Amino acid sequence: MTRPPPLQGIRVLDLSRILAGPWCTQNLADLGADVIKIERPGVGDDTRAWGPPYLKDGAGNDTAESAYYLSANRNKRSVEADMASPEGAALIRELAAASDVLVENFKVGGLAKYGLDYESLREVNPRLIYCSVTGFGQDGPCAQRPGYDFMIQGLGGLMSITGERDDLPGGGPQKAGVAVTDIVTGMYATVAILAALQERHNSGLGQHLDIALLDSHVALLANQNSNYFNTGVAPRRAGNAHQNVVPYQVFAASDGHLIVATGNESQYRAYCRAIGAPELGDDPRFATNRLRVANRETLIGLLSDIMRRGRRDDWIEKLEAVGVPCGPINDIAQAFAHPQAQARQLRRDLPHPLGGQAAVTASPLRFSASPVQYRLAPPLLGQHTEEVLRDVLGKPPEAIAAYAARLRESVAKQ
CATH class of the missing domain: 3.30.1540.10 (formyl-coa transferase, domain 3)
Incomplete structure (x- = not known):
């Protein structure tokens, strides 16, 4: 008998954008959490515009939904709210009070001016697990600096061991072919949130999780770090060869x-x-x-x-x-054409509101009794604003209509 997904009943407020934070919240959504993605009115997650390529509609024409955005935002609900406005910040605080987890990836201290930092929100929800994803963490001399995957791949050492040997043709610094720093940070953030949810069963309290791209990236280097620790010599590029095993x-x-x-x-x-x-x-x-x-x-x-x-x-x-x-x-x-990939259904196609199909990569998390569910295609900007205000916050129809009118007015002025 199939049981409900593992995180059914958990609500996640997602203030993150780009990749590391959304990758984390997509994991949580796949596991059954109700993830409410807060997006800037009229603009949304930056990656919505990171194309081409774009999703095709039912007639085969490009939509405004980028393939990049589609990769990290399935199973979520989108709500438009401007945290820079008093009304938007107040709405987000209401949602935080009704949530179990909040994930954000703003610069250190950036949300305090809106009353959306951990210390402010723990006052309205002591059980809130507040996960901050930043480039360098909440402390240290670089804490205020922005962090980007490519930059961290260089600063954190990965590019010094990736690519062909320097003495061979094509040698030199080389980044990975996908944003591995963002992805692994999203995975570590997921693990931390799941652990904090378990700890909350004992303490009854939430806590602040400090997840940094640099920390996660350095951890990703695994045995290469150990090679350095045990020799005092930094490993160098080895092309497609292994540093420790031959052949x-x-x-x-x-x-x-x-x-x-x-x-x-x-x-x-x-x-x-x-x-x-x-x-x-x-x-x-x-x-x-x-x-x-x-x-x-x-x-x-x-x-x-x-x-x-x-x-x-x-x-x-x-x-x-x-x-x-x-x-x-x-x-x-x-x-994707490999028989094993086909057997494991590593591609899933979800009906999209614009009339087409949104192809997404299957979650690698497999459960025998409470499986991942593919409920929603990556949402349109603001697709669920009315629904969330009604069902989560209990707003009456007239208040929802007034909020929608103010959103339209705000977007028209942009």
Whole structure:
């Protein structure tokens, strides 16, 4: 029997925009929370305009909804409110009083002038879990600086270990192909909020969560940080090779490229047998991973010569047959066309209010009894303003109509 989603009954007030905060709140929405996205009247989340490409309507024409915005805002309700106005700030305070969680990504101290900072809102809702997502955190010499994913990838070290080696063609600083700092920060914020909800069961109280892009980004470097801690030497770019495991990299075949990732000694020896070079598995120079790392250049030269003689898919078939981790390098279209991606339904299409279908990526969170539900396409700007004012705040029809009229007037003056 299917049970309700895990966060059903939890209300989240989302004051965030761009990616890190919305990624967090989309996770919470996928898990069943009622996420109310507060957007600036007439403008909304900055990413609504980050196109092309844009969503197509039922007739195949571009809408004003950017593909970027669609990636992080499903299952939410949109409410227009201008926090810079007394009425808008008061409305947001009312919603905060009726919410369990608030997520914001304004500059440190930026919401205090509107009475929307943690210290102000805890007075109206002591149970409120208030999550601040910033570039550098709430304290320290850089706390007041804005933070952006690309900048943090450089400052935080990722670009020093990403890309081809500096001594090879194409070497030099390289960012990741997606905003990994924003994404991982959104994931850490999600974890923190879930933990704070659990703690509230014991204390009955909310708290302020301080989640920073820089902190999250540095944590993301994982074993590379540990490599530095244990050697005193900062790791450098290694292209598609692994810093600590050999062979664990891309190889060129006669008709393309493939990844080979041997994670232990038995896999390495099986790999050598499968490519017709069992002697390399027994060679004392390469008998252990420690020795293979030390003799990386010699071994990779030998393996590369062999791999170039065969076809990519033939190598993959032989390696998969003996349990050696390997695979092709797909583009995104090929990745979604893969039979496993199809079986797991990694693309979902949701009916959109503009008459088309909004394609979204499935949540990787899978539950046996209380699954993620795909309830709502990413909302239009202000789509749920009337609904939320009526159902959450209990506003009468005349008050809602008056608020809507003032919104229209405000937008017309922009």
